[in-house]
Amino acid sequence: MKQENTGFCSKHVRDPCRSFGRRCSSLVKEQRARFYILRRCVTMLVCWHDYGEP
Numbered sequence: 001m002k003q004e005n006t007g008f009c010s011k012h013v014r015d016p017c018r019s020f021g022r023r024c025s026s027l028v029k030e031q032r033a034r035f036y037i038l039r040r041c042v043t044m045l046v047c048w049h050d051y052g053e054p
Helices: 008-014 016-052
Strands: none
Touching: none
């Protein structure tokens, strides 16, 4: 009976394109989230600056 190796490393060796795409999409999601947070902070600061001064 042959035991198939289905560990983490063997998946990356077998299908490197898929793992590369997965890493890229996860990086894109992370950068999108960072830009969203940054944009919200800038918007809040601008609004606070406009309404904070009499």
